[in-house]
Amino acid sequence: MIHTRRFRDRLPIRMLCVLLALCATAVLLPAGARTALAQDMPTVYIDRHSAEALPIAVPAFAGGADPLAAQTGSDIANVITNDLNGSGDFRVIDRNAYVETLPSMEAKPNFPGWRALSARALVQGEVSAQPDGRLKVAFRLWDTGTGEQIVGRSLMTQQDNWRRVAHIIADEIYKAITGEAGYFDSRIVYVAESGPKNNRVKRLAIMDQDGANNRILTSGDSLVLTPRFSPTSQEITYLSYYNNTPRVYLFNIETGRREMLGDFPGMTFAPRFSPDGNKIVLSMAKDGRTDIWVMDLRSRQSRKLTDTPYIDTSPSYSPDGQRIVFNSDRSGAQQLYIMNADGSNQQRISFGSGRYATPVWSPRGDFIAFTKMKGGRFYIGVMRPDGGDERILSEGYLVEGPSWSPNGRVLTFFRQEAGAGVRVCTIDLTGRVERVVPTPTEASDPAWSPILP
Amino acid sequence: MKRAFILSALFHLALLALLILGVPLHLPTRDEIPEESFEIVDLVEIGDENTSLSEALRPKEKEPEPEPVPTPPPPQPQPPKPEPPKPEPVVTPPARPQPPEPAPPQETDDAPDEAPVVQAPPKPVRKPPEPKPQPQKPAQPTPEKPKTESSLDAWMKANQETPDKTQETPREVPSPTRGGRISEKLTATDLAALKYHVEKEWRLPGDGYAYEGMVVEVIVKTTATGEVLSVEALRDPTLGYDPLYQAFVSSAERAVRFASPLPVPPGKESVYENGIRFQFSPRGLSLR
Numbered sequence: 189m190i191h192t193r194r195f196r197d198r199l200p201i202r203m204l205c206v207l208l209a210l211c212a213t214a215v216l217l218p219a220g221a222r223t224a225l226a227q228d229m230p231t232v233y234i235d236r237h238s239a240e241a242l243p244i245a246v247p248a249f250a251g252g253a254d255p256l257a258a259q260t261g262s263d264i265a266n267v268i269t270n271d272l273n274g275s276g277d278f279r280v281i282d283r284n285a286y287v288e289t290l291p292s293m294e295a296k297p298n299f300p301g302w303r304a305l306s307a308r309a310l311v312q313g314e315v316s317a318q319p320d321g322r323l324k325v326a327f328r329l330w331d332t333g334t335g336e337q338i339v340g341r342s343l344m345t346q347q348d349n350w351r352r353v354a355h356i357i358a359d360e361i362y363k364a365i366t367g368e369a370g371y372f373d374s375r376i377v378y379v380a381e382s383g384p385k386n387n388r389v390k391r392l393a394i395m396d397q398d399g400a401n402n403r404i405l406t407s408g409d410s411l412v413l414t415p416r417f418s419p420t421s422q423e424i425t426y427l428s429y430y431n432n433t434p435r436v437y438l439f440n441i442e443t444g445r446r447e448m449l450g451d452f453p454g455m456t457f458a459p460r461f462s463p464d465g466n467k468i469v470l471s472m473a474k475d476g477r478t479d480i481w482v483m484d485l486r487s488r489q490s491r492k493l494t495d496t497p498y499i500d501t502s503p504s505y506s507p508d509g510q511r512i513v514f515n516s517d518r519s520g521a522q523q524l525y526i527m528n529a530d531g532s533n534q535q536r537i538s539f540g541s542g543r544y545a546t547p548v549w550s551p552r553g554d555f556i557a558f559t560k561m562k563g564g565r566f567y568i569g570v571m572r573p574d575g576g577d578e579r580i581l582s583e584g585y586l587v588e589g590p591s592w593s594p595n596g597r598v599l600t601f602f603r604q605e606a607g608a609g610v611r612v613c614t615i616d617l618t619g620r621v622e623r624v625v626p627t628p629t630e631a632s633d634p635a636w637s638p639i640l641p
Numbered sequence: 642m643k644r645a646f647i648l649s650a651l652f653h654l655a656l657l658a659l660l661i662l663g664v665p666l667h668l669p670t671r672d673e674i675p676e677e678s679f680e681i682v683d684l685v686e687i688g689d690e691n692t693s694l695s696e697a698l699r700p701k702e703k704e705p706e707p708e709p710v711p712t713p714p715p716p717q718p719q720p721p722k723p724e725p726p727k728p729e730p731v732v733t734p735p736a737r738p739q740p741p742e743p744a745p746p747q748e749t750d751d752a753p754d755e756a757p758v759v760q761a762p763p764k765p766v767r768k769p770p771e772p773k774p775q776p777q778k779p780a781q782p783t784p785e786k787p788k789t790e791s792s793l794d795a796w797m798k799a800n801q802e803t804p805d806k807t808q809e810t811p812r813e814v815p816s817p818t819r820g821g822r823i824s825e826k827l828t829a830t831d832l833a834a835l836k837y838h839v840e841k842e843w844r845l846p847g848d849g850y851a852y853e854g855m856v857v858e859v860i861v862k863t864t865a866t867g868e869v870l871s872v873e874a875l876r877d878p879t880l881g882y883d884p885l886y887q888a889f890v891s892s893a894e895r896a897v898r899f900a901s902p903l904p905v906p907p908g909k910e911s912v913y914e915n916g917i918r919f920q921f922s923p924r925g926l927s928l929r
Binding site: 239240306334363 | 826827840841843847849850860885886887888894898915916917919921923
């Protein structure tokens with residue numbers, strides 16, 4: 189008893205001493221030993237990455253006992269799969285290889301099984317019909333390495349709007365993994381071509397970026413060329429013919445209203461919006477020379493930006509609106525130039541062999557896409573705004589007219605091989621994934637819309 | 642009682658003094674410590690041969706002699722087969738369904754009931770050092786290719802006077818290890834094998850252009866067999882939780898997790914258990 193009491197008496201003092209020692213150790217060691225430990229770690233410098241896309245699993249969204257919901261769940265997974273595969277950054281693993289079906293949002297995935305399949309991420313989703321007739325679509329994106337949820341969301345939609353919900357989910361997945369905004373919930377306007385070569389009908393058409401929801405916008409009475417989306421509104425500017433003279437028009441998709449732009453003395457073409465949507469920059473040809481003009485859509489006042497005896501055309505604004513890239517033959521062959529938005533400080537940026545045309549500044553500002561012609565072949569490529577780091581992404585008998593996705597990571601353009609029809613294609617910035625966008629007719633001159641509001 | 646207290650206090654003070662003063666005395670002085678360096682033990686072309694190196698360094702192979710095994714070529718990029726979307730035979734379809742109420746997604750409360758990805762509180766982070774030249778092309782020619790570990794050690798010892806500062810490595814502690822008299826210091830070959838092993842698991846969207854200039858250090862601790870136990874990212878405080886940087890950090894963490902198990906050279910298990918630092922900084926280069 190006495191011994192126990194003595195021990196108890198000493199206990200607080202002992203604990204105090206031990207605490208003192210620990211505190212001193214904790215205070216004194218970090219400065220020395222801990223730093224030394226950290227410094228002593230071997231360091232491995234990782235500066236190269238795999239060229240492979242990120243493997244991801246997208247099982248069919250669960251639909252429970254409701255066959256319609258189950259079908260919609262499967263369709264949504266298909267659209268997401270198609271979107272992600274087309275980006276070049278993801279490789280959706282074949283559904284036949286999946287280790288399990290996920291019957292509901294509450295089912296805990298078997299992460300070791302998904303990891304064994306090399307899936308770095310897993311999409312789990314569920315579709316359920318609501319009493320008011322709408323659909324509820326919920327999804328989670330899992331990190332299979334940690335078993336943690338990266339993002340999760342639930343959306344309500346009308347039954348016939350499931351496809352758009354799928355694009356929105358694909359955008360969420362893209363953003364969560366890459367850190368950049370997606371582009372799947374967007375549209376492409378293009379020229380739908382039909383009829384024989386000597387009597388070609390070219391109409392304005394619009395579709396989702398994956399080719400769904402195709403819609404014809406103009407009647408086909410007159411030829412339509414080079415449509416360009418406004419970055420801020422549901423308006424398109426394009427080239428059409430008025431009394432056999434090419435003129436630039438403005439077209440509102442929602443109202444169908446069409447308006448001819450400006451009263452220029454010569455023919456106008458190659459229009460493109462400024463980033464704020466308030467101006468249109470275009471070319472005007474007269475007396476054998478072509479100059480670049482800008483028109484303010486609010487005041488309808490226009491101003492000449494270049495004034496040379498050469499052909500200056502295909503202007504495109506930088507995303508900050510401060511500069512314009514264009515092509516000119518002033519050096520003897522078509523090359524790319526940039527200038528300030530007021531026309532000053534014109535500088536050549538392309539110096540490669542061949543001719544360069546249709547430059548388009550990326551909405552991110554980091555690249556300029558172009559068409560290149562060399563040795564009887566056409567190429568789609570990109571270069572930095574200073575002309576450096578030129579890379580060819582695609583080539584063919586005729587590939588032309590690149591247009592950026594709203595996030596600046598994918599290009600759409602049109603391709604025609606000898607003897608074949610003309611098709612709209614997309615290609616990612618790495619050049620890994622090129623695909624044809626399905627259209628009911630032949631299609632050319634695509635232009636990407638901004639993300640839908 | 643009082644005496645006992647005094648004795649106890651004296652004892653603890655002595656212990657404290659020993660901790661404060663005694664420990665450093667036993668540390669080797671700067672002069673005693675050989676210059677930090679890595680020794681060139683093998684000229685390795687980082688590419689094809691690294692696979693064999695990583696294989697050879699696996700702990701399961703008890704044979705310490707690094708056999709130059711014919712290597713499989715590095716994995717070729719396999720672009721996913723484009724899956725053509727289902728053609729919609731709609732020529733003049735009804736007006737596009739107006740993005741009604743659902744378009745701005747209405748959040749419901751039962752979907753994300755789990756916390757989103759763990760966002761560790763900002764840690765006091767050192768500014769990562771500038772990327773140093775990689776040990777791919779050692780500047781100094783190798784006198785001769787060491788055949789065995791004993792000759793390797795001898796060669797390393799002989800070359801300690803001509804240190805190469807291109808790679809930071811742990812200080813050599815000349816202590817016997819489980820695998821015999823093998824230095825626990827990772828050699829250039831070990832580091833190159835680790836580098837390639839992790840790089841082929843690093844998936845960076847869009848060829849990494851968006852992440853150029855970003856740096857993150859990841860401290861990885863493993864078991865003796867190389868199984869990754871913990872992954873701790875030391876973020877660049879100037880970028881914080883920028884979504885692009887967050888994605889970059891996640892890609893680095895994912896790379897080391899999916900690189901598990903890491904190749905562990907025999908006798909160097911404790912190095913891995915203490916932790917290895919991986920510094921990720923993309924330069925727009927990919928393994929093709």
